[in-house]
Amino acid sequence: QVQLVESGGGSVQTGGSLRLSCAGSGQRYSLYCMGWFRQAPGTGREGVAMSDSDGRVWYADSVKGRFTISRDSAKNTLYLQMDSLKPEDTAMYYCAVNNNAGLRGLYYLKNPDQMDYWGAGTSVTISS
Numbered sequence: 001q002v003q004l005v006e007s008g009g010g011s012v013q014t015g016g017s018l019r020l021s022c023a024g025s026g027q028r029y030s031l032y033c034m035g036w037f038r039q040a041p042g043t044g045r046e047g048v049a050m051s052d053s054d055g056r057v058w059y060a061d062s063v064k065g066r067f068t069i070s071r072d073s074a075k076n077t078l079y080l081q082m083d084s085l086k087p088e089d090t091a092m093y094y095c096a097v098n099n100n101a102g103l104r105g106l107y108y109l110k111n112p113d114q115m116d117y118w119g120a121g122t123s124v125t126i127s128s
Contacts, residue, residue, distance in 0.1 A: 002025075002027055002116075002117045003025045004022055004024050004096070004097065005022065005025075005119055006094065006120065006121060007020070007022075007023070008020040009123045010125070011125040012085060013126070014085065014087060014127065016085050016126070017081070017082060017083045017084075017085065018085065019082070020036065020079065020080040020122060020124075021078070022077060022078040022079070022119060024077065024095075028073075028076070029071070029076050030053060030073035030076075031053055031102055032053060032097050032098055032100075033051070033052055033053065033101055033102055033105050033108055034097045034098075035047060035049055035058075035078075035105065036049050036050075036093060036095060037093070037096055037115075038093045038124075039092050039094070039121075045112045047109035047112055048060050048063055048067065048109075049063065049068075049109070050069070050108055051105060052102060052104070053102030053103060054102065056103075058105045058106045058109045063082075066082065066083050066084045067080060068083075085124075085126045086126060089124060090126050091124060092123050092124075093121060094118055094120075094121045095118070096112070096116075096117060096119070097116060097117050098115050099116045
C-alpha cells in the first residue's frame with residue numbers, strides 16, 4: 001500500500017526557512033517522479049517542484065532560486081528546502097508520486113491532476 005506522510009510545516013516570518021519531508025512507504029519511490037505541490041485557500045493546487053527518477057529537477061518560476069527539492073532513495077524520503085520565504089508561499093503543501101513514469105517531472109509540475117498518490121499535506125504559514 002502506497003503511503004506518503006509529510007512533515008516539517010509550520011509558521012515562520014518573511015525571509016525564514018523551513019524544510020519539508022515526505023516519507024514514503026509501500027514501494028521503491030526512486031523509480032518514479034515525485035514532487036511537491038501547494039494549495040492556498042481559495043486557489044487550485046499548483047506544482048512547486050518535481051524530482052525525476054534520473055535526478056533532474058524542475059521548479060515553478062515563483063520558487064526558483066529559493067526552494068530546493070531532493071530525495072534520499074535509501075530512506076524513501078523526499079525533501080523540500082524552502083528559503084527566503086514570502087507571505088505568498090503560505091499554503092498547504094502536499095507530496096505526490098506518479099507511478100507510471102520516472103522522467104516526466106516538468107509535465108507533472110504543470111498537471112497536478114496526473115499524480116497518482118498524495119499525502120495528507122503539511123501547513124506552511126509565512127507572516128510579514
